Amino acid sequence: MEKNSYVLTISCPDRVGIVAKVSAFLAENNCMISEANHHADAHSGMFFMRNEITDIQISDEAFREGFSKIAEEFEMKWQLNSTCVKKRVLLMVSKQDHCLADLLYRWSSGELGCDIPCVISNHLDMKALVEWHGIPYIHIPVTPDNKPQAFAEVVKWVEHYEADTIVLARYMQIIPPALCEKYPGQIINIHHSFLPSFIGAKPYHQAFVRGVKLIGATCHYVTQDLDAGPIIEQDVTRVSHSESAEQMVVLGKDVEKNVLARGLKYHLEDRVLVHGNKTVVFA
Numbered sequence: 001m002e003k004n005s006y007v008l009t010i011s012c013p014d015r016v017g018i019v020a021k022v023s024a025f026l027a028e029n030n031c032m033i034s035e036a037n038h039h040a041d042a043h044s045g046m047f048f049m050r051n052e053i054t055d056i057q058i059s060d061e062a063f064r065e066g067f068s069k070i071a072e073e074f075e076m077k078w079q080l081n082s083t084c085v086k087k088r089v090l091l092m093v094s095k096q097d098h099c100l101a102d103l104l105y106r107w108s109s110g111e112l113g114c115d116i117p118c119v120i121s122n123h124l125d126m127k128a129l130v131e132w133h134g135i136p137y138i139h140i141p142v143t144p145d146n147k148p149q150a151f152a153e154v155v156k157w158v159e160h161y162e163a164d165t166i167v168l169a170r171y172m173q174i175i176p177p178a179l180c181e182k183y184p185g186q187i188i189n190i191h192h193s194f195l196p197s198f199i200g201a202k203p204y205h206q207a208f209v210r211g212v213k214l215i216g217a218t219c220h221y222v223t224q225d226l227d228a229g230p231i232i233e234q235d236v237t238r239v240s241h242s243e244s245a246e247q248m249v250v251l252g253k254d255v256e257k258n259v260l261a262r263g264l265k266y267h268l269e270d271r272v273l274v275h276g277n278k279t280v281v282f283a
């Protein structure tokens with residue numbers, strides 16, 4: 001995306017004239033719209049909009065000052081993010097390497113337009129892989145007795161590295177409610193099932209016992225309700241009576257890493273608008 005390019009995202013009560021008003025403001029300020037999406041949600045009466053804007057001819061401040069008047073008139077929640085400012089994504093992992101390795105490859109190849117300031121883990125298994133990529137590895141063990149201190153240290157490092165996004169790339173500890181409330185819409189998890197089926201730590205074993213014919217993965221924002229946050233992306237793959245739970249674990253890895261990569265990319269490109277416990281994704 002060129003210099004001076006931004007993404008403008010808006011959500012507001014639906015009414016006549018929103019697109020016209022926003023487009024008129026952009027035209028009056030010589031802003032080129034390179035991509036535009038909007039959605040009116042009849043059920044909630046809410047309207048959602050995403051515009052990619054290039055060649056903004058006015059200063060960021062002037063744009064915000066001018067647009068805030070429209071936002072007030074239309075009761076908008078809005079964000080204007082420069083595409084030149086990379087988001088800072090802190091990764092968290094336990095012992096499984098497939099999602100972490102996939103994200104580190106996509107980052108090192110430039111596919112993921114973000115910075116990864118550090119990786120936090122409650123185990124040492126991934127230390128070598130992460131440090132091979134030249135990224136700091138922070139080991140914070142979690143036990144039933146040290147959770148408050150452990151997650152206080154997590155917050156310390158999130159703040160230290162000024163991370164704006166936290167990705168749980170198969171991090172197998174429950175994030176405390178306080179952290180979920182501190183970073184709403186900023187913590188992304190990959191759950192290894194096709195939610196809402198099989199929440200918890202062992203979904204493939206649950207799937208095997210149930211005898212399902214499809215298994216999958218779900219990328220979602222983390223809330224204090226386990227595996228119940230707003231869904232960003234999902235996918236499935238077919239299984240049969242022949243697959244054991246262990247074989248399902250293997251088949252699921254590809255689905256997990258691709259769903260997480262897609263979901264994170266949508267988040268990084270401001271393509272995900274959350275409303276209540278649901279999302280609008282302008283993919």
Ligand SMILES: Nc1nc2c(c(=O)[nH]1)N[C@@H](CN(C=O)c1ccc(C(=O)N[C@@H](CCC(=O)O)C(=O)O)cc1)CN2
Binds near residue numbers: 172174
């Ligand atoms: N507040 C939340 N925290 C986490 C979520 C979430 O949705 N909200 N997702 C999990 C990931 N996850 C499944 O995707 C998951 C991870 C861990 C567990 C669990 O029961 N963990 C046990 C400990 C297990 C262990 O030590 O190996 C526990 O924490 O007591 C369930 C689901 C990440 N966190």
